Amino acid sequence: VKTQVGIIGAGPAGLTLALLLRKHGIEAIILENRSREYVQSRVRAGLLEQNTVDIYKDLGVADRLLREGLVHHGVYLSFDGQRTRIPFGELTGGRNITIYGQQEVVKDLTDVWLAGGGQIYFETPALKIENFETNNPEIHFEHGGETGVLKCDFVAACDGFHGIGRKTLPPDTYREYTVTYPFSWLGILAHVAPSTEELIYAYHERGFALHSLRSDKISRLYIQVDNTEHIDNWPDDRIWEELSIRLGTEGWTLKTGPIFEKGITPMRSFFTDNMQAGRLFLAGDAAHIVPPTGGKGLNLAVADVKHLADGFVGYYQKNSAKALDNYSATALKRIWRAQDFSNFMTTLFHKQDQHGSFQYQLQKAKFDYIKLSKAYATTIAENYVGLPFEAFE
Ligand code: FAD
Ligand code: DHB
Secondary structure, eight states, X not given: OEEEEEEEOOSHHHHHHHHHHHHTTOOEEEEOSSOHHHHHHOOOOOEEOHHHHHHHHHTTOOHHHHXXXXXXXXXXXXXXXXXXXXXXXXXXXXXXXXXXXXXXXXXXXXXXXXXXXOEEETTOOXXXXXOTTSSOOXXXXXXXXXXXXXXXXXXXXXXXXXXXXXXXXXXXXXXXXXXXXXXXXXXXXXXXXXXXXXXXXXXXXXXXXXXXXXXXSEEEEEEEEOTTOOGGGOOHHHHHHHHHHHHOOTTOOOOOOOEEEEEEEEEEEEEESOOEETTEEEOGGGTEEOOSTTSOHHHHHHHHHHHHHHHHHHHHHSSOOHHHHTHHHHHHHHHHHHHHHHHHHHHHHSOOSOTTSHHHHHHHHHHHHHHHXXXXXXXXXXXXXXXXXXXXX
């Protein structure tokens, strides 16, 4: 098999890249380890930045997103039961976020890619990437018990944190950074109308909680738990009770309903300071993980492939390898910003030390400052909705 750009991974990064390349007449084929059903039922993120929505509109894949996605113009922050609202519109010149589940994004992108004649080899793990230091890289894969080779001009490893792309980068080309946080998120989806029209991020002496949503009938909520916690220790009643205490504020009650999805996700920050070697390029979770507080993971993956697609367009259509050569440097500016913001949101709202400790007082001082300073609130708002691409140029 032969193509121009061989893409490993049919997550948000791989699918978005494929569609961006198609728009510019560049060929791509996607290899995906898992089945189509598995990829489309994987419940993960749900917050789309303005940039992400704009890219999907431009690609013509946003019909359902615009119909079913929920546009939010603000966010609630809560500390010790006191709630304040950050309005995006007036602080960011009208930018906002859209709530729409990642698995819906993946479904939409897959449908459009396949309907336009695109190919995805599902249940086809990439086994190794060879010759990426030459002009003829190869991706060796397995499909239905047989091995095969995808020959391409370039390899885009969009294969997530556990993929083979990063492991293939020569060790002397990058440094990596990892932080493991001493807590995890227990996330649920429930058949119940959201108890809020906008998201609520809360610090409470019992730990962090987040109220998000998926539709007017489905709520998505998270609580901070210890890394050693097991989901079996969390019957539905216990989860609702904890959520309602942590998110609570005077005169407000949390509506509860049947939980139909539960999972625990550990939290980490990870990143490499180089995302390319020869004709191999990494994008999305393959190159970096941010803790989920602030909802940056999916949006970073989309921003990476926007830059990568610009690089390929330069190479194939403008006879210039400059943007491709600078891909890592360009993408890393936003990645560092997102690492900092995700870390900021995580440390502000999670219980890290005893309630009342020095660390707690710093968290509280920040929260109090958000309420009195438009400048500080603006900093949070502009990072939360996502800085425009031009900001980093
Ligand atoms: P992925 O979505 O991981 O896609 C990579 C794809 O590559 C997968 O489909 C995988 O099957 C495939 N693959 C891997 N190895 C191979 C191989 N060898 N050959 C072929 N295919 C391969 N972000 C938030 O903002 N908020 C959240 O609440 C949130 N929750 C999360 C919960 C979980 C459990 C996880 C894992 C992530 C969460 N994230 C969240 C992060 C967000 O979902 C990711 O940042 C986003 O999925 C990144 O997209 P991606 O395309 O880079 O990687
Ligand atoms: C969601 C997840 C996040 O990590 C976040 O910061 C906001 C929303 C969500 O799944 O809806």
